[in-house]
Amino acid sequence: MNTKEELVKRWDIFLNTISKRFNDILEQAKAGTEQLIPQLEYDAVIISNVWTGIKGQLNSLTEKVSDTWNDKMDDLFDDLEDVTGEERMKQYYKYYDLNQEMEAKYDEAYTLAIAIAGEKISENVMKHIDLNKIHNCKQCGDKMDIKIYSFMAKNVKCTSCNMVNSYEPDPRILALEHFTIVPLANKEVYPIVYKEGKINHEIHKLDNRVEEENEKIQELRKQLISTRKERVTKFYDFIVHNVPDKAEYYNTRKEERLKWAEELK
């Protein structure tokens, strides 16, 4: 028959093993990604695919921990008379905290990997783009005022003959919005995303049926709303700054997301 100390030790050893395994997987993924980045041309789909696979590995580890708790450890702790309900929950929260920690580490590594890939793609694109390229009016041949680094096709009126010319940016520049700018925006706001995750995690550990804890939940919810609004604002401001052609579109999205942040239940 196990003692309380033996069970706690067994559980700790098991969680440590999982944590080590996860860290190994993450380090291998980072090393492999580092080797892939120089091979990228104009898209980062392979990086997304790899990290989706890594997420699958993380999910397998999480399931393993969950199954072990549910099928074995919970009952073993329950069988011991000297283990209180509170102590049992404390052991459960070790798994819950580990899970949150692994998710946060994965998110950080993935966000960084995609952002680095985006920077590489941008570097590749800029090597082949002539920002000083001149476009002439198709009617009179006069030079037109066109920004080569732009993200939307536009109609441009010639200042000399008034004829409307249509301009389409290089598709590689258009692709930068998705493969570079959004990932860099995500990297910019990651510290806030991490903070959001921690607050959410703390909220879920509290019991709203206990008055003292319910008060703490309300306080944390206020923090969560303000953190979310900070994240949404910073994210969209970054994108608007880097994709000024679509400022109106992204500002509308920002307002919608800010409303969503307020309506948090």
Added chain:
Amino acid sequence: MLQKVRDFINLFTQELDEINIVANSNLERWHSFIEELGINPVTIERRNHAELTGLPIPKVAFPSEYRAVLYQLEYRTKRQVKVLQTEVEDDFDADDVLDEFVRRKLNSLTKNELKKYLNASKPAVSVLDIFANASTSLNKYSVKETGDKSYSIKCNSCGASRLEEDQYDECFYCGTPLFN
């Protein structure tokens, strides 16, 4: 009463463990086990056909056979629990333990155990495998078309140019629609 409930749960756990031991032993033992329960083993043709689909096939218990055994256990245990519940309804602790067993283990027994069994049958995937698998998508979606372009849209009928940036209807000169 609490001890009776605990003994019942222990017996159930032992039975489940026994099923898993046999399901991972050998075909002969497994087939003999399921035939005693009135479950027919799948045919060799069906096994071979499943292997051709590329799905992970466990060496011993075929997934549908395993599921059938679990379902029998779940069904039988639920009937036993119904009887036990009437016996323990006045004992709060025993009722609580039984209720938790039903909620956490019994209600999704077949689904959860089958999922675990199938996951265990899948070949282990390493990080190297993930990178190898993803390698076919390297630069697959890189934009092939390069270069920006400027052009003008003229009326197909009279050759007049567009004179307004938001002119999408008719030619100002001859009235022909600019875009078909």
